[in-house]
Amino acid sequence: MGYDLMLSAMRYASPTTVAEAVDLLGSDPAARVYAGATDLIPQIRAGRPEPTVMVDLKRIDRLCAIGSNGSTYTVGAAAPTADICGHDGLAADFPGLVEASGLIGSDQIQSRSSWGGNLANASPAADTPPSLIVNDARAVIAGPGGERTVAAADVATGPGQTSLGPGEIIVEFELDQPPARTADAYLRLIPRTEMDIAVVGAAARITLDGDGNVAAAAIALGAVAPTVVRVPDAEAALIGNLPSGEVLGAVEAAAAAATNPIDDKRGTVAYRRQVAGVLARRAVSIAAERAAQQGDQS
Amino acid sequence: MSRVHVTCTINGDPAEFLCDGGQTLLDALRDEVGLTGAKEGCGTGDCGACSIVMDGRLLCSCLVLAPEADGRNISTVEGMATGDDLHPLQQCFLEGAALQCGVCTPGFLVAAKALLDRNPDPTETEIRYGLAGNLCRCTGYDKIVRAVQAAAETINES
Numbered sequence: 001m002g003y004d005l006m007l008s009a010m011r012y013a014s015p016t017t018v019a020e021a022v023d024l025l026g027s028d029p030a031a032r033v034y035a036g037a038t039d040l041i042p043q044i045r046a047g048r049p050e051p052t053v054m055v056d057l058k059r060i061d062r063l064c065a066i067g068s069n070g071s072t073y074t075v076g077a078a079a080p081t082a083d084i085c086g087h088d089g090l091a092a093d094f095p096g097l098v099e100a101s102g103l104i105g106s107d108q109i110q111s112r113s114s115w116g117g118n119l120a121n122a123s124p125a126a127d128t129p130p131s132l133i134v135n136d137a138r139a140v141i142a143g144p145g146g147e148r149t150v151a152a153a154d155v156a157t158g159p160g161q162t163s164l165g166p167g168e169i170i171v172e173f174e175l176d177q178p179p180a181r182t183a184d185a186y187l188r189l190i191p192r193t194e195m196d197i198a199v200v201g202a203a204a205r206i207t208l209d210g211d212g213n214v215a216a217a218a219i220a221l222g223a224v225a226p227t228v229v230r231v232p233d234a235e236a237a238l239i240g241n242l243p244s245g246e247v248l249g250a251v252e253a254a255a256a257a258a259t260n261p262i263d264d265k266r267g268t269v270a271y272r273r274q275v276a277g278v279l280a281r282r283a284v285s286i287a288a289e290r291a292a293q294q295g296d297q298s
Numbered sequence: 299m300s301r302v303h304v305t306c307t308i309n310g311d312p313a314e315f316l317c318d319g320g321q322t323l324l325d326a327l328r329d330e331v332g333l334t335g336a337k338e339g340c341g342t343g344d345c346g347a348c349s350i351v352m353d354g355r356l357l358c359s360c361l362v363l364a365p366e367a368d369g370r371n372i373s374t375v376e377g378m379a380t381g382d383d384l385h386p387l388q389q390c391f392l393e394g395a396a397l398q399c400g401v402c403t404p405g406f407l408v409a410a411k412a413l414l415d416r417n418p419d420p421t422e423t424e425i426r427y428g429l430a431g432n433l434c435r436c437t438g439y440d441k442i443v444r445a446v447q448a449a450a451e452t453i454n455e456s
């Protein structure tokens with residue numbers, strides 16, 4: 001078949017421990033992480049340099065596990081998004097992040113796509129990074145020098161670029177259980193109803209106080225800049241106020257102003273700016289409604 | 299370069315094959331095992347013509363390296379019929395003319411079976427989203443959706 005030659009010379013390795021994987025990746029600069037490979041294999045077919053070794057991370061239990069100690073969730077970097085979407089605890093505590101996870105590709109892709117891959121592939125249009133960031137997710141990174149923990153926001157540094165050093169892999173994500181009256185939401189616009197990538201993605205997380213005013217807010221936009229953009233002006237506009245009316249207007253304006261988008265076949269700069277404002281406003285509204293409902297329940 | 303020896307289960311039977319480290323599971327199934335039901339359409343995970351189930355997960359075999367199948371349990375379209383008796387999905391696709399050129403059909407059948415295994419009574423919307431990873435350039439999808447609905451009815455009545 002037509003594509004055989006491009007993939008024929010690679011070796012495949014399937015370590016069962018993080019240390020083994022780090023050794024394999026650290027000892028050969030042309031080795032590549034092979035997790036879901038939903039981006040990697042198409043990239044190689046499109047002409048990216050062929051790795052010498054594909055290091056499959058999916059036989060390492062820690063990379064695929066989803067757990068919680070009651071105050072912090074730990075989600076393996078290669079855990080399939082299908083498993084994340086089927087996890088009742090994550091769906092209840094991080095509805096927006098779980099929605100973002102479920103938007104990646106088809107059912108076939110959901111079997112393979114993961115937070116680690118979505119983040120490390122560093123596409124500006126990736127769906128889960130904005131939601132990981134508004135939820136203050138931390139990435140546990142293993143490398144030749146041991147393990148370190150960084151904010152998920154600090155992993156991607158540009159399109160296809162990350163702060164991961166040679167031999168380093170994302171092992172898992174840590175997510176603290178949200179405080180009371182807190183919820184998130186994620187909205188994405190694509191040109192069709194399924195199977196496309198974001199024109200704009202908007203994630204919001206809102207914490208309400210007992211009076212229904214915003215006590216804490218985080219807003220992050222995808223696909224409108226080289227990396228995910230936080231919108232501090234919109235967050236500041238919300239604090240201490242009811243999330244409605246003019247305040248939401250300020251959120252919309254601040255989100256549009258925070259973007260630095262490109263023109264491409266999916267949308268123009270002006271269109272992306274406008275949509276970013278609208279989606280940010282709506283995401284804030286949905287997150288605030290969810291946070292209020294949580295308050296009603298408790 | 300030495301080839302990789304893979305031992306797995308395919309459609310319920312023990313199987314083994316030799317493959318290259320960089321060979322896709324799709325190519326290994328077709329060229330090493332001789333199961334040519336799964337098709338290569340796009341080669342990038344968009345069209346679903348290469349859909350198979352591995353350890354209970356529906357996936358595009360064009361995005362899986364063949365050595366990864368070692369120790370895994372694989373189901374392909376070839377395993378759907380029982381002897382000469384077609385699976386209700388296959389029967390309903392035939393009766394409902396849910397195919398024209400047929401290249402996408404094995405992928406649709408495998409994906410539809412995975413959908414019904416998980417959700418035995420899906421709504422039309424659930425079927426359309428569930429099969430969003432499978433492209434058909436002939437039928438316009440309506441006949442495929444109706445065939446899946448008919449098959450769900452048949453399975454649920456039996």
